[in-house]
Every structure is written in C-alpha cells, then in structure tokens.
Amino acid sequence: MKRIHIIFSLVVITTVLLSAQTKPVSKERMAAGKKVYDTYCLTCHQADGTGVPRLNPPLVKTDFVLGDKKRLIGIILKGMDEQVEIDGNYYNNVMASHDFLSDQEVADVLTFIRNSFGNKAGAVSPAEVKAVRAALNKASKR
Amino acid sequence: MKYLIVFALAVFIAAAAFKSASLSPAPVATPAFAEDNGGITLPEGFRAVVVADSLGAARHIAVSKTGDVYVKMERVRDGRGIVRLHDANGDGVADQISAFGPFSGTGIAIKNGYLYASSNSEVFRYKLNDREEPINTEQPEKIITGLIDRREHNSKSIALDDAGNIYVNIGAPSNACQIRNRTKGSPGQDPCPLLDSVGGIWQFRTDKLNQTYKDGERYATGIRNIVALAWNNTANDLYAVQHGRDQLNNLYPELYNEEQSAELPAEEMFRVKKGSDFGWPYCYYDHLQKQKVLMPEYGGDGKKVERCADKQKPIYAFPGHWGPNGLLFYTGTQFPEKYRNGAFIAFHGSWNRAPRPQAGYFVVFLPFKNGMPSGDYEIFADNFAGGNLDPGKARFRPCGLAQGPDGSLYISDDQKGRIWKVMYTQ
Structure with a gap:
C-alpha cells in the first residue's frame, strides 16, 4: 500500500512538472500581460513587437526573448544601456529600468511577450521574477 | 584651288563625323523614368528615375556639378562608407557604382572643391578635381575629431556657409535630460549638464585639421537632435528641423493622453542664429497652443510657460514625431517658379505616435519668401512606406535630399537604399 502511494505521488508530481512546461498560457494571463505591454512597452517596441529600425529592437523570435529567462527578467528590472545586435542590425536606444513593476506584472508581461508576435x-x-x-x-x- | 576645296571638304566631313561621334553617347539622353516613379507619388508633371537601388542604409546625399551622386552610408559595406553613383549615358540611372571612405555616418556635402563627409564622431574632406571627383579617395583630411558619440542621436549632420565655416549638429544622447534617461519618475537634471558638449550645433573652420571641441564654437544650443540641417545661401543663414522629444504619455500618463502624446511636441523648424537657444530640455513647442511650454521633467503640466517665455521660437511647426531627416532649399530653375528658394523636407516617418497610427514617411514642400516660410506645407512626394506606416515594415523611409546641376531633386531612402531623381517634365 505504501509503495502504491509513493508511485502515485511520483506520477502526480511528474504530471504537474510536465504540464508546467507545456501548459498553454491562460487567456487571463495573456490579457494581464497585454495590459502591461500596452502601457509600458508598446510605444517603443510597437503593437506587433517589430520594434524600430536602428533604435528599439524587435521582440519577434529573438534569443533575448526566447532564451535565458533570468537575462530577460534582468533586462526588465535593470534596463539595458548597450548596443544590441540582432540578425546583423543594430539597436541603440536605451531600455529604461522597469523595476517599479510588481513581480506579478513582470511575469505577466514576459509571459505575454514569449507567447505573442509568433513567439512560443x-x-x-x-517567483522567478522575485528571485x-x-x-x-x-x-x-555589495 | 582644287586642293583647297578637297581640304575644306575633308575638314567639313571630319567635323561632321566628330560632331556625331561626340553626340552619340549624349549626356542629355532621355531620362529612364520608372514606370511607377519607383514606388512614390509625385505632383502632376513630375516624374522620377530610380538612380540606384538596394545600397543599404543611404543617409545624406550630395550631387556634383557633373551629376555624380555621393551617398553617405550608415554602415560600411566591405569597409567602405561613401558610395559614388555615376551615370555615364545620361539617362539618370547609375551605371557605375563605386565606394570609398572607411567610415559609417550620415553627413555629406560638396563645397568649394571639397567633398565633406562625417562619421558619428569626426568630419573628413576629400579634395576634388575640376570635374568634382575626389583626387585621392585613400587620404582624406580629417578636419574635426573627438565629437561625442554615445549611440543615441549620434549622427553628425553637416552644412557649410560661404565664409569657410562648417556647422555640425551634436545631438543629445538623451530624451529629456532626466537623471535616468527615458525612465518613468526620474526628474530632469537642472541645469542639464549635457549642454556644454551636446544638444546643439557647433561651428568649425573648413580649412583646419584635427579640430576638437576647443577649436570650435557652440553656435546654437537647446536642441535635442537635428538630422535635417542646411545652409540657405539666399538668406545667408542656417536652418534646421528638430526631432522633438518622445514618450509624453509613457512617462506622464497623468498629464498626457495617447492622442496628445502622438501630436506633441511639434517637430520645430529653426532659423539658427549665432547664440540661439531653442530651449531643450526645459521646453518644447506646442503647435496647438502656439507656445513654448515647460517640459514635465522640469515641473511642466502641459500649460506652464515660466522660463520658456524667452526661448527662441520655431519659424514653422510640424506635427509630432514625423522625424525630419533631410532639408534642402531649392535654387534650381527646372521646377516651376513657386519652388524657387522654398524648402523640401524629408520626413523619415514616426514610431513614437504608437499606439495611434504612425505618420510622416514623405517629402514635403514649404514655400519661403525672404528667408521665412510664406505659406503652409504641402506633401510633395509620398507613398514611400508602400501603405504600411510602421517603422519596421515601411517599404522605404526618405532621409537625404540633394539638388542636381540640372535642377533635379534627389531623394535617398535608408530602409533599403533606393535613390530617386525627381524631374519636372512639362
């Protein structure tokens, strides 16, 4: 009986972990993220995430968006003041720090960006933002 | 006598043959007008030749007295950043394209036997021969060096007067001189410490080598960023059109709604005098109130004037964020009379009007009389964007303007690198 219990628990945990990886983002989260995006990001990165040549980088299928989440969260919190190169194009405008957004707002907007504009x-x-x-x-x- | 007749006949035949030989590859061939004017719309009677295509980000342009077009490239290609377009058969289309100059940049101009070109921190010049071709493309003279380039607003536009001076815009690497640039809640620095070395137009000599800030003079200040800069020989004055500040709604949603943020501030046209102060970062021009008002970073609420009362006003104001990148005073006789001495302005096209629809992406004409605007602007060349007014998706974005020796108007595009030659055909 105890063994069955352990196996059952393992199955449940595995299912939960797997679903966290693949679960489609809820409409509510996308809507919450879009609201943050429209307020703070859209002017520079544009409604469809295509950005502005030579100034503000696109958010469409770039490594910055799809890659390391910690780096991405860090860009929102710290901002970024360096030249960005994407596909041979250079982007020069400063990205302001958005550390005034709550952990929930940062998580929502990044979830929205990572699942919009053709991104998946x-x-x-x-919790990741908080960390x-x-x-x-x-x-x-220090 | 007989010999004399034969000799005269021979001379006549030879002369005729020489004449036809010299005329056959005539430099006045029929212009090869593009079927659709190369994708742009023009007023009735005007047509365009596509001089060259897909050059890359073609910024400012200059045309020599023989009709060669020099294009300053924003990025070097194969180590070269100035492209020369030569039209050997006179149909307007470049059939010899070459390049030189190992630096990226925006500014280019021809004046008194020299071709001047800027990188984002220096200005060079190339001595020209009597056909206005560079004598030595490998060894330009470096006349100005060490100008600030901190990425934002780093392009250095140039203009030259008749007294041996060159004017260089040094844009401010900042939106509104906040402590933290473009950051919500960060106040404006007062006084703005940037203004000693950026945020203005500097004057240097054309004939001195390796000039730095200490050799030049801050000719005008309180200017956020200029790309459209020109000397007007008729008025004997410097003119410029400013890129106004961004993000009023983003940074101050309690003061500016999206509509106001799209329209404001005006893109201001300046008549620049020595000592002019146009007010950036403390003030911007509101073309709806017809007033310079205090920036919100300095306590403004969209209406307060305070220290802005004595800042120099623009001579003309365009709606916000159009991005004036090219300015040319037309002095030719090819175009109809009304264009004489008036200004053509290339508006690169907006991005900061989002989420409202974008605007610009055209070349306008502004009539002038006695050095001042004498009427309202009209759109001269349009449809560069090809129906998609988004900065990343626009087909073309007009940037540089130049006048050819025959009075044609040249326009450059820095999205893909198309060059048009616009002619009047009636």
Missing part, C-alpha cells in the same frame, strides 16, 4: 516559449512565474530581483538587490548592495 514557457511562461514566467512571479532575479533579490539577486540584483543583493548585487547592488
């Missing part, structure tokens, strides 16, 4: 990538959780924020705060105090 895993959701970002508030990056804590690491940044610790680094800045």
Whole structure:
C-alpha cells in the first residue's frame, strides 16, 4: 500500500512538472500581460513587437526573448544601456529600468511577450521574477 | 584651288563625323523614368528615375556639378562608407557604382572643391578635381575629431556657409535630460549638464585639421537632435528641423493622453542664429497652443510657460514625431517658379505616435519668401512606406535630399537604399 502511494505521488508530481512546461498560457494571463505591454512597452517596441529600425529592437523570435529567462527578467528590472545586435542590425536606444513593476506584472508581461508576435516559449512565474530581483538587490548592495 | 576645296571638304566631313561621334553617347539622353516613379507619388508633371537601388542604409546625399551622386552610408559595406553613383549615358540611372571612405555616418556635402563627409564622431574632406571627383579617395583630411558619440542621436549632420565655416549638429544622447534617461519618475537634471558638449550645433573652420571641441564654437544650443540641417545661401543663414522629444504619455500618463502624446511636441523648424537657444530640455513647442511650454521633467503640466517665455521660437511647426531627416532649399530653375528658394523636407516617418497610427514617411514642400516660410506645407512626394506606416515594415523611409546641376531633386531612402531623381517634365 505504501509503495502504491509513493508511485502515485511520483506520477502526480511528474504530471504537474510536465504540464508546467507545456501548459498553454491562460487567456487571463495573456490579457494581464497585454495590459502591461500596452502601457509600458508598446510605444517603443510597437503593437506587433517589430520594434524600430536602428533604435528599439524587435521582440519577434529573438534569443533575448526566447532564451535565458533570468537575462530577460534582468533586462526588465535593470534596463539595458548597450548596443544590441540582432540578425546583423543594430539597436541603440536605451531600455529604461522597469523595476517599479510588481513581480506579478513582470511575469505577466514576459509571459505575454514569449507567447505573442509568433513567439512560443514557457511562461514566467512571479517567483522567478522575485528571485532575479533579490539577486540584483543583493548585487547592488555589495 | 582644287586642293583647297578637297581640304575644306575633308575638314567639313571630319567635323561632321566628330560632331556625331561626340553626340552619340549624349549626356542629355532621355531620362529612364520608372514606370511607377519607383514606388512614390509625385505632383502632376513630375516624374522620377530610380538612380540606384538596394545600397543599404543611404543617409545624406550630395550631387556634383557633373551629376555624380555621393551617398553617405550608415554602415560600411566591405569597409567602405561613401558610395559614388555615376551615370555615364545620361539617362539618370547609375551605371557605375563605386565606394570609398572607411567610415559609417550620415553627413555629406560638396563645397568649394571639397567633398565633406562625417562619421558619428569626426568630419573628413576629400579634395576634388575640376570635374568634382575626389583626387585621392585613400587620404582624406580629417578636419574635426573627438565629437561625442554615445549611440543615441549620434549622427553628425553637416552644412557649410560661404565664409569657410562648417556647422555640425551634436545631438543629445538623451530624451529629456532626466537623471535616468527615458525612465518613468526620474526628474530632469537642472541645469542639464549635457549642454556644454551636446544638444546643439557647433561651428568649425573648413580649412583646419584635427579640430576638437576647443577649436570650435557652440553656435546654437537647446536642441535635442537635428538630422535635417542646411545652409540657405539666399538668406545667408542656417536652418534646421528638430526631432522633438518622445514618450509624453509613457512617462506622464497623468498629464498626457495617447492622442496628445502622438501630436506633441511639434517637430520645430529653426532659423539658427549665432547664440540661439531653442530651449531643450526645459521646453518644447506646442503647435496647438502656439507656445513654448515647460517640459514635465522640469515641473511642466502641459500649460506652464515660466522660463520658456524667452526661448527662441520655431519659424514653422510640424506635427509630432514625423522625424525630419533631410532639408534642402531649392535654387534650381527646372521646377516651376513657386519652388524657387522654398524648402523640401524629408520626413523619415514616426514610431513614437504608437499606439495611434504612425505618420510622416514623405517629402514635403514649404514655400519661403525672404528667408521665412510664406505659406503652409504641402506633401510633395509620398507613398514611400508602400501603405504600411510602421517603422519596421515601411517599404522605404526618405532621409537625404540633394539638388542636381540640372535642377533635379534627389531623394535617398535608408530602409533599403533606393535613390530617386525627381524631374519636372512639362
């Protein structure tokens, strides 16, 4: 009986873990993310995420968006003041820090971006944002 | 006598043969007008030749007295950043394309036997022969060096007067001189420490080598960024059209709605005098209120004027964010009389009007009389974007303007690199 219990638990845990990877993002989360995007991101990155040549980089299928989540969260919190190269094109405008957004708002907007404009990538959780924020705060105090 | 007649006949035949030989590859061939004017629309009676295509990001252009077009490229290709377009058969289309100059940039101009071109931190010049071709493309003179390039607003437009001076725009690497650039809630620095070395137009000599800030003079200040810069020989003055500030709604949603943020501030046209102060970053021009008002970063609410009362006003104001990138005062006689001494302005096209529809992406004409605008602007060349007014998807974005020796108007595009030659045909 105990063994069955353990196996059952393992199956449940595995299912939960797998579904976290593949579960489609809910409409509510996408709507919440879009609201943040429209307020803070759209002017520079444009309604369809295509950006502005030589100024503001596109968010369409780039490694910055689809790749390392920690780096992506860090860009939202810290901003970015360096030249960005994507597919041989260079983008020069500064990305302002958006550390005034809550963990939930950052998670929502990144989840929206990672699943819009032709992108398909895993959701970002508030816990992940919280962890990056804590690491940044610790680094800045050092 | 007989010999004399034969000799005269021979001379006559030879002369006729020489004449036809010299005329056959005539430099006044019929222009090879593009079926659809190369994708742009023009007023009735005007047509366009596509001089060259797909050059890359073609910024400013200059045309020599023999009709060669020099194009300053935003990025070097194969290590070369100035493209020369030569039209050997006179149909307007370049049939010899070559390149030189190992630097990227925007500014280019021809004046008194020299071709001037800028990178984002320096200005060079090439001595020209009597056909206005560079004598040595490998060894230009470096006349200005060490100008600030911090990526944002780093292009250095140039203009030259008749007294041996060159004017260089040094854009501010900033939107509104906030402590943290473009960051919500960050106040404006007061006084703005950038203004000693950027945010203005500097004057240098054309004939001195390796000039730095200390050799030049800050000719005008309080200018966020200029790309459209020109000396007007008729008025004997410098003119410029400013890229106004961005993101009023983004940064101050409680003061500006999306509609106001799309329209404001005006893209201001300046008549620049020595010592002019146009007010950036403390002030912007509101073309609806016809007033310079205080920037929100400095306590403004969209109406307060305060220190902006004595800032120099624009001589003309266009709606916000159109992106004026090219300015040319037309002095030719090919176009109808009304264009004489008026200004053509190339508007690169907006991005900061989002989420409202974008605008610009055309070349306008503004009539002038005695050095001042004498009427309202009209759109001269349009449809560069090809129906899609989004900066990343627009087909073409007009940038540079130049006048050819025959009075034709040349327009460059920095999205793909098309060059048009616009002619009047009636």
